[in-house]
Amino acid sequence: MTPPLALDIDGTLTTPRGTIDPRVFDVLPAWDAPVVLATGKAFPYPVALCHFMGIPQTVIAENGGVVLADERVSFTGDRERAQAVADDFRARGGSLGWGAADTVNRWRETEIAVDMAQDEDLLRTVADEYEMEVVDTGYAYHVKSPGVEKGVGLVEVADILGLDTADFVAVGDSENDVSTFGVAGESYAVANADEKARAAADTVLDEGYMDGTLSVLEAVADR
Incomplete structure (x- = not known):
């Protein structure tokens, strides 16, 4: 079968x-x-x-x-909190890394993805403060809700x-x-x-x- x-x-x-x-x-x-x-x-x-x-x-x-x-x-997942992580990350000097159009995140409904050339340590620090996870898929860092x-x-x-x-x-x-x-x-x-x-x-x-x-x-x- x-x-x-x-x-x-x-x-x-x-x-x-x-x-x-x-x-x-x-x-x-x-x-x-x-x-x-x-x-x-x-x-x-x-x-x-x-x-x-x-x-x-x-x-x-x-x-x-x-x-x-x-x-x-x-x-499933808190898109607003993921966005808050992204906003704070950028406020501290980070960048999502996708350019103005950001077609990577434009239609994303439950998380935020960040280009792997960006500051991973800073991103993880900010995500921890919001009790969010960062997953490294090998193609992007994904800020998502635990679980x-x-x-x-x-x-x-x-x-x-x-x-x-x-x-x-x-x-x-x-x-x-x-x-x-x-x-x-x-x-x-x-x-x-x-x-x-x-x-x-x-x-x-x-x-x-x-x-x-x-x-x-x-x-x-x-x-």
């Missing part, structure tokens, strides 16, 4: 250049089980990817802050779909995938994964990025 999937996007469904690997448009629409895109990106990004792949919009976005399954949307995790989102998605999280195969590459690995039945870290993801995964793959993800899908399909 083909298992449902919980897949990170950046570093997992992408090329080393950070672009979506075109092979996702062949493999995931043909997958004969639910596919959940679980990402740190703002809500519209995974929704759009589902749309263009032609698969149901089943999404965990913003590190668990937004969940969409079976046309039900839920929000908001991708894994919590997967529990919610599984409940909505009438599945058990133990049914899921999860693939990811970073610290924010650790909670997903903790609730999924099987977890795989691609070769480019950070140390926290590698330590949490059941298996660390020899291949990176989409090559690694494809190796998992080929191994678990129709078994």
Whole structure:
């Protein structure tokens, strides 16, 4: 029986250049089980990817802050407090680092993302003062509410779909995938994964990025 999937996007469904690997448009629409895109990106990004792949919009976005399954949307996390951290961070000389348009945060509803070239120590200091967390995904620093995790989102998605999280195969590459690995039945870290993801995964793959993800899908399909 083909298992449902919980897949990170950046570093997992992408090329080393950070672009979506075109092979996702062949493999995931043909997958004969639910596919959940679980990402740190703002809500519209995974929704759009589902749309263009032609698969149901089943999404965990913003590190668990937004969940969409079976046309039900839920929000977790204190966006106002995350914004307060960002404002105070900038008042103390920091910068979010995305430029005037800031398309990284423009549609973000539960957290704030900061470019990794910015002052991490200052950001963490300010976040601690507001009792907020900073998660390093390898692509950005995410200021979020404690307890908001991708894994919590997967529990919610599984409940909505009438599945058990133990049914899921999860693939990811970073610290924010650790909670997903903790609730999924099987977890795989691609070769480019950070140390926290590698330590949490059941298996660390020899291949990176989409090559690694494809190796998992080929191994678990129709078994």
